[in-house]
Amino acid sequence: MTAVDLSEANSGSTIIGRFTGTDGERRGGLEQKLNALRAGVLGANDGIVSTAAVVVGVAGATTATGTIAMAGIAAVIGGAVSMALGEYVSVSSQRDSEQHIIDHTRRALQQDPEAELDALAGLYERRGLTSQTSHEVARQLSARDPLDAHLRERHNIDATDVASPWHAAAASFIAFAVGALLPLLAILLPGPELRVPITFVATLTGLALTGAVAAGIAGGSKRRAATRVVIGGALALAATYLIGSLLGTTGIV
Template sequence: MTVSAEIPQTHKGEAHASNLSGRLNWLRAGVLGANDGIVSVAAIVVGVAGASTNSGAIATAGAAGLVGGAISMALGEYVSVSSQSDSQKALIEKERRELAEDPEAELEELTQLYEARGLSRETAATVAAELTQKDALGAHLAMELNIDEDDVVSPWHAAGASALAFTLGAVLPLLAILLPPASMRVPVTFAVVLIALALTGALGARIGGGSIARATVRVVIGGAVALAATFLIGMLLHTSGAVA
């Protein structure tokens, strides 16, 4: 009778995919990028609306904030991820070189690492030998550095995703301030933005496994303070005559 090996079923609600952490980080970064776009552009357009009812001025300021913010987010993400990517690639090449120059020493190192995790010497040696035979580099990267050769981050992908997330978030307050009648612009924008922030806060907490209520309250209060502050500044500039 032939017995086929089956992949163990994971517990419901538990994620065991090797790249799950990376996917969650991307999702979280996307939510944060959209949140930044919402708050920053909303604060700009509400501030201008507090000083002027001119639709052209509001649209110009909002568009400038959207484009400038998206580019800034993309550049910042590109620089940050480039450093991370370069570091990962250097570590991978170092490990590959060490395996080529002294495979026996590397096998012993892997065995000792498994021993340090609680395996007996015999079991650790068996595990290390089998993993080395299958994928020596992958085994060392996973055990020593907790990285995967296939998961090296792309600076271009990160920059594009960051710019896109920011843009999607920024479009919302820009439309909310321009579409309603002049007398309703600010109240509608406040309402739309705070609802959007509540949703992004809840989604971010859901992804991160934190308290949805606390995260939602934090982001809504922070957004409300930002909008109120910029609107007040705009009103003060208008009242003082600094802005016609």
């Protein structure tokens, strides 16, 4: 490339940063870590609110510690398994889709490499580079690793870092179970007269923390996010407790 081409490429947003792959790899790795952390926080949030709703509802109907404990443990196990299964199915579908794109791109490069090169160059032209510079950039990237260049630039996929459904399932299971321990311990450790208010306080505090952390990771308002989840959690707990109390007082359970 000439000096003029390099200058022009530098003006083309992140194009030059992607020539070596280092900037894109750093962004991709950081983004994946943040997504994993965010998923873990949200999994813990689900564990807190769903388990708390179950145990508070049962506590509204009965003061029997054994019954509350069994309901809470069932909620933890069932919820964690459900979260893990859902994450496994979701990530498996994503992985299948990414693998299809990888296989399709590999075949296209083998069958018509020039057409694929033109498609990659066209991407840079749409970002503001001239046709000559775009084709030079595409040729240099393709000379090193054509499959990697096309996957990263055209599909935002790293063929060496396809998501693992088993890892996602395990992370969701653990995050949910860890979050669920908070309301479970809060309902079981105090005496019957204090267990419900303590569980309310512990649950809403945990939700405020997870909401603030999730917002911090995403770059949003921590206060607004914490307020939303606290209000939602309070409504869920109040509803299940009232329903449990009604069932208990009417003798249905």
